[in-house]
């Protein structure tokens with residue numbers, strides 16, 4: 665049985681415990697602490713902020729955390745999502761004939777809002 669190990673988070677520099685149980689279940693050591701892992705988007709998805717949204721016309725732009733801004737259409741919103749400028753969103757990127765576009769857009773709920 666392996667022992668608990670201490671690792672250092674590559675994102676925030678905090679030391680955290682990688683338990684023997686987690687070691688047995690994981691293929692490789694996590695590079696980020698549990699808190700930083702919670703802040704990461706789900707696999708294959710990205711995060712950004714709504715830069716502009718014209719609800720009447722149903723399209724807008726998202727400024728991603730990395731890379732150029734992305735166009736989106738309201739058909740890319742998941743469910744009854746209501747977006748406002750400045751909202752934090754998570755999305756997938758789809759390549760279309762008119763270039764990269766954000767799709768499967770969900771608004772991230774922020775505690776206390």
Ligand SMILES: [Zn+2]
Pocket residue numbers: 673674675676677678696697698699700701
């Ligand atoms: Zn961290």
